């Protein structure tokens with residue numbers, strides 16, 4: 001099995017989008033030292049984070065990953081800033097990637113908003129650090145949501161240019177793994193925007209820590225249109241909000257949109273939303289409970305992360321040292 005790497009930002013509480021598009025798909029990929037899952041705090045500060053909240057969110061994210069089924073004994077679970085090899089390689093990649101390539105990144109345009117001059121330079125070079133996260137381990141398999149596809153193409157362009165410039169086949173090609181029927185979960189308030197943990201509106205998302213009442217209330221208030229659900233998938237065309245809710249129920253009940261519409265085609269949204277809320281509560285409540293149990297002993301979570309960082313560094317340090325040697329840096333010792 002190829003080496004797997006994936007990361008998640010501690011920029012808030014993980015959402016249903018992070019869970020269905022990423023975390024839940026990581027669980028069956030656990031394969032000892034061949035599977036690395038990283039809480040990417042250095043990516044998170046590309047947008048200002050309150051320091052005390054960032055530290056807490058980093059630990060909470062690790063607890064969420066463990067509660068969702070990642071076992072620190074069966075994979076390498078760690079925090080990005082604990083392994084300096086990532087930023088060492090990112091600097092080299094800053095010098096390999098071309099401005100024109102970064103200018104095309106749609107996530108930068110989305111996150112920077114209208115006032116691009118005011119965005120951090122970290123946000124701009126974020127994809128170079130992401131490429132370094134992966135290539136520092138010679139990982140070739142990267143499970144991500146659909147929104148990250150463009151960044152992975154860039155990571156391959158960087159590797160190819162590095163290999164070309166230095167005349168070696170050092171960094172392998174990465175294969176994105178875009179998984180699941182809910183590869184892109186959309187905001188509950190706007191079916192054209194993805195669900196995000198940093199969306200200013202808490203009503204736009206389901207957090208993995210939400211209690212049953214909040215989940216039911218958010219689903220009840222989720223935006224929809226006035227038509228009943230169609231019986232065929234083609235009938236969801238042009239109905240972004242309906243498509244999103246159908247997709248969520250499909251993902252949570254391990255079926256597809258056609259399977260959901262076979263059962264609920266012709267129903268109004270009232271009854272459908274009740275079913276969806278019940279399914280979400282049944283699925284997510286045990287995760288929230290396990291997170292609370294883990295966070296009651298923060299020292300144990302931190303200890304697992306420290307051990308994960310040591311195992312990660314043991315893989316990344318020699319790879320990044322070799323990249324530095326290829327570039328021409330004098331060996332430090």
Ligand code: AQP
Pocket residue numbers: 007008009010011012015017018019020021022023143144145146147148182183184185186194195196197198199
């Ligand atoms: N709405 C989504 N649907 C499916 N997958 C999603 N992912 C994020 N949102 C959705 C996937 O979750 C993984 C971790 O993402 P991240 O935390 O590194 O960054 P992000 O994609 O920017 O996620 P958020 O929630 O939108 O965070 P903020 O609000 O901080 O920007 C990735 O694999 C991503 O594809």
